[in-house]
Amino acid sequence: LVGNYDSSVRSVRNARQATEVKVDVALRQVLRLSERDQILTTVLWVRLLWTDEFLRWYPEEHGGQSVIRIPCKDIWLPDIYLYNNADEISTGKLGHLTDVIVQSNGLVEWPQPLTAKTSCDINTRFFPFDHQQCELLLGSWSYDGTQINFTHLVPYGDTSDIIENGEWELLSMSVYRELNYYSCCSNPYPNVRYVMRLRRKADYYIFTYVLPCLSCLVIVLGGFFLPTNAAVRIQLEVTSLLALTVYLLMIQENMPPSSGDVSILGKYTM
Template sequence: MVRTILWLCLALWTTCVDATPDMERLYADLFQTLNPAIRPVANASDPVVVTVGAAIQMIVETDEQNQLLTTSMWMRFSWEDALLRWDPDDYGGTTSLVVPLHNIWIPDIVLYNNADSEFRGMIDTSPHLTHYGVVYWNAPALYKSSCRLNVRYFPFDEQRCILKFGSWSYDASGINLVNRSAAGDMSSFIDNGEWDVIGMPVRRNEVYYSCCPVPYPDITFTLVLRRRPHFYLFNLLMPCLLVSFVTALNFLLPADSGEKVGLVLTVLLALTVFLLIVAETIPPSNTTPIIGKYFIATIFIVSLSVIMTVFVLHLHFRLPGVGPVPIWLRKLAFVSLAPLLCVQASYDHGKPILPTESNGGHLGDIPVKNRKTKKRSRWVSTEDDSNDLTDLARAVASIDGNLHTLVTRCNEQDADEDILTQWKYVAVVFDRFFFVVYVILTVMTTIIILCQPKPYSE
């Protein structure tokens, strides 16, 4: 912008200060009878050949929500004016002249895909005129153009925005447009924080419109932009990736801690917030961008981890009296998965130790009736002694029955504890199995979605 202001000041200083009597006389002779509304050709059937060039200075704004691109450019036009020629010897060797813009004929070249309600464009700078009748008009311009943005590979996308210039009033028979070079000038481009300008190819077209039977030429500049993804990588993708891997620690958290489900739900809520931020960043489109696919896939995997966690807690927290672990589940957990996942458990020849049945645990191995029928040779049997022996036998039998009941209950409790321990072992094995499955799914999703090839030429 500073260079533009200096250039304008230099042009005005040249016009106002460098005026000489010869230049004043030349100016009066050239523009005394000149009509700037008439095309400057010697033959009315000849078109005016206008050379169009452009140099991009900076990308001002990219409005992705409204599909708009604002650029600052330096437009460069040149054409031959057959009515503005002179002999330098007649005017003191004057070979060039800077003239006001509205004093000469100017091609009505506009931006066809303009999207600015105020129709801002080129600044009315003064053209440069040579004694051969060649007019050079260089003018800075601020253009707001429509650009169809394809966000399929956002934030690793490449966009192609066109700037289509042409005459609004004259067809090919009135103004013939030719491009100055095969590509636009990028030597003065100021780096943009979000976009890299890969190229600016130029092509000439002749288009037949429905309004008119004659072709209209245009010069189309294609601005190839590649997005710099660093901002989105560090502010959206990296937090999402870290949060998804933190979720894997949920499977290493002991089930007795009571925080497994709470941790997963908190992570799921955080991912949902990130997805809302992404939805506000990218424009509405019929295609889902890469970053959106990654967030949706991550949310799906984390939701799946909630189901896995609930299943593990269902295996871990079993009520006493529940049946033993089914044979197929014992084989799957202890024989197949546990050695593969390096989970330590109690084994007996490759099989987990099952609770053994109680032998009864009687303290009195001799039946009561045998003890009752034994005769004591040293005692004299009397009626009182018989009653005492009967009472003693009943007491011993009662004690033996109570001890048998206690031993049976202890054995049943031990059997229940053994069964619950087996279920907990099964829960640990499946927790480790789900951990491996979750990590594999997360890594595969990251590689498949984020590392897929991006057809920039699309």
């Protein structure tokens, strides 16, 4: 089947025809969201589907064989990249050497696992009761919309088998198709954007940060009811000040160094 196949040629007989490539992303796990580095680490199962007009056969002529699996390096593959890749080691290209599943009608399915590190704009103003919105932006790097019509398979991300994270709760995972124009090129580049909305599970931070800070507030207010000449009053206020300083350092250690969205809890400890 691939004896005379040229893997450098796009999978259409008419070069003017765009190859329709569909993507389906299943979110398996949110590993970590680093507020300081503003990087989201996720485990994904990605499927790419397209039709290869050079990989078609009649099953009745091959013993009823209608589906085969062959190494992906033997055929043409779309160059799909993770545009907002934040991994210093990887370029963000989808290219795991997994086998492709080819059907007799030319439909090619390329499933692959991916541990993705993507940039995410973090807003910690309402920490630890904050919501975050992070994205996965996928698209071809060298083929524009006249060559690859890149779109999503279904209008939502697959979260049916997600492994729960101890700190973050996934609220939704929606998907949008975009046409982006860049200064380098006149033709548009289609992208698929997966948007994940996350909510922080605040129980740990309530007992670690919020309640101790409120306790310090009660202690400070209680000091005003002590006699002005009592030595314990000064000791109590100084101790509360030191405690609030420690909590301020703990909070700021995990927050991104940004002046635009300082957390309300951080402002309180100041």
